[in-house]
Amino acid sequence: MNCKKEKTMPEASRLVSSSSGDLRPESIAAFLESPIELFWKESTGTTNDDAKQAARTGVAQAVFTAEEQTMGRGRAGRHWISGRGAAVELSLLLHPDIAGAAAAQLSLAAALGVSDAVRGMTGLVPRVKWPNDVLLSGKKICGILCETAFEGGRLAYAVLGIGVNVNQESFEAPISQTATSLRIESGAKLDRAQFAAALIDGVRARVDQLQKGGLRTLMQDYEESSSVLGRCVDVTTRDGIVTGMCEGFGPDGELLVQTAAGLERFVANDVSVRERPDV
Ligand code: BTN
Numbered sequence: 001m002n003c004k005k006e007k008t009m010p011e012a013s014r015l016v017s018s019s020s021g022d023l024r025p026e027s028i029a030a031f032l033e034s035p036i037e038l039f040w041k042e043s044t045g046t047t048n049d050d051a052k053q054a055a056r057t058g059v060a061q062a063v064f065t066a067e068e069q070t071m072g073r074g075r076a077g078r079h080w081i082s083g084r085g086a087a088v089e090l091s092l093l094l095h096p097d098i099a100g101a102a103a104a105q106l107s108l109a110a111a112l113g114v115s116d117a118v119r120g121m122t123g124l125v126p127r128v129k130w131p132n133d134v135l136l137s138g139k140k141i142c143g144i145l146c147e148t149a150f151e152g153g154r155l156a157y158a159v160l161g162i163g164v165n166v167n168q169e170s171f172e173a174p175i176s177q178t179a180t181s182l183r184i185e186s187g188a189k190l191d192r193a194q195f196a197a198a199l200i201d202g203v204r205a206r207v208d209q210l211q212k213g214g215l216r217t218l219m220q221d222y223e224e225s226s227s228v229l230g231r232c233v234d235v236t237t238r239d240g241i242v243t244g245m246c247e248g249f250g251p252d253g254e255l256l257v258q259t260a261a262g263l264e265r266f267v268a269n270d271v272s273v274r275e276r277p278d279v
Pocket of ligand 1: 045046047069078080089142143145160161162
């Protein structure tokens with residue numbers, strides 16, 4: 001079995017700031033390349049609900065952020081613990097012009113956008129763990145929760161909720177086994193507003209690429225940064241764990257795994273995937 005270790009290539013950090021900054025609109029807007037409406041709260045339940053609420057009142061596209069989330073949520077109904085003052089947690093409300101069936105592809109595009117921002121700000125080279133976790137040194141720095149609404153088969157809106165561990169200096173056990181931060185990996189404290197701006201620009205650029213060129217235009221970058229491609233993986237499904245070699249990704253971004261029973265195809269919402277340790 002080919003279970004290689006992840007490689008990161010730290011370069012000199014380009015952005016070191018004495019202050020970690022807040023995430024107020026004026027702080028982020030100063031760094032944005034493509035302007036977008038920004039909403040901020042000191043504390044909120046979850047920025048994903050703030051974004052959905054705004055979508056229902058007719059807001060087209062905007063970013064919702066907060067210093068703290070009291071009811072942050074993750075994929076598969078998990079709780080997301082807020083990294084108050086240290087993380088960047090935000091939700092991007094978008095109305096992408098893509099078919100409803102392609103909605104799952106947004107998660108892959110978002111993960112690449114996060115990777116672009118991390119690379120640009122720190123020089124570190126993240127890996128993407130299918131479908132949309134972003135890793136450094138094999139540990140998670142970012143989680144993405146994509147929530148969508150449909151109208152007549154088309155995507156009415158999408159909320160890309162993104163949480164990035166930016167300035168945490170450490171994590172308590174057991175999370176310390178699986179989570180890391182940009183600060184821990186780069187040794188530099190980042191300006192959170194500047195990072196948030198890079199994140200928003202990065203994700204919007206990748207979603208734009210998805211809309212204009214389709215998923216195939218993203219897949220080379222996605223495959224190059226994949227932590228699971230060519231690795232042995234355990235896929236946890238409703239019916240149990242399936243083990244096999246990740247052979248690639250399907251046309252809609254599904255995971256393709258060669259198992260004892262043949263080539264199997266997994267859809268992101270249905271499963272979770274874990275690399276097997278080296279053998
Ligand atoms: C996961 O890894 O399971 C996804 C975590 C997504 C967390 C972000 S933080 C901003 C937005 N608000 C939420 O409640 N969740 C997402």
